[in-house]
Amino acid sequence: xxxxxxxxxxxxxxxxxxxxxxxxxxxxxxxxxxxxxxxxxxxxxxxxxxxxxxxxxxxxxxxxxxxxxxxxxxxxxxxxxxxxxxxxxxxxxxxxxxxxxxxxxxxxxxxxxxxxxxxxxxxxxx
Numbered sequence: 170x171x172x173x174x175x176x177x178x179x180x181x182x183x184x185x186x187x188x189x190x191x192x193x194x195x196x197x198x199x200x201x202x203x204x205x206x207x208x209x210x211x212x213x214x215x216x217x218x219x220x221x222x223x224x225x226x227x228x229x230x231x232x233x234x235x236x237x238x239x240x241x242x243x244x245x246x247x248x249x250x251x252x253x254x255x256x257x258x259x260x261x262x263x264x265x266x267x268x269x270x271x272x273x274x275x276x277x278x279x280x281x282x283x284x285x286x287x288x289x290x291x292x293x294x295x
Contacts, residue, residue: 183232184286186223190216190239191283198279201272217243234292238282246275 193216197209217240224236249271257264285292 183227187235187286190219194279198276202276231291235282235286238292242278246271
């Protein structure tokens with residue numbers, strides 16, 4: 170009886186997970202920045218859950234920083250959206266500006282992370 174042995178390095182499977190997560194984050198981030206192109210928040214939740222489930226597999230590797238980066242990006246963006254949501258109730262323009270800035274910041278973090286993942290570079294702390 171022959172058992173199939175997975176000869177890929179664990180880093181490659183984690184890197185694939187990272188690409189999928191960054192892709193889902195990018196779809197949501199671009200949708201948040203472009204007017205009229207709203208992606209479902211469900212995509213972001215799926216990416217977030219994937220990162221939470223797989224982060225322990227990356228412990229001790231350079232990819233651990235990417236899981237931490239993506240998780241923190243989602244948590245910070247969510248917190249900033251909640252914090253600025255009362256602006257929508259007061260005036261439309263301040264809410265739109267605040268959410269636009271948060272969305273641009275989130276897109277920046279996603280693109281920066283994905284570029285470094287492609288280069289096999291860890292993310293800096295922060």
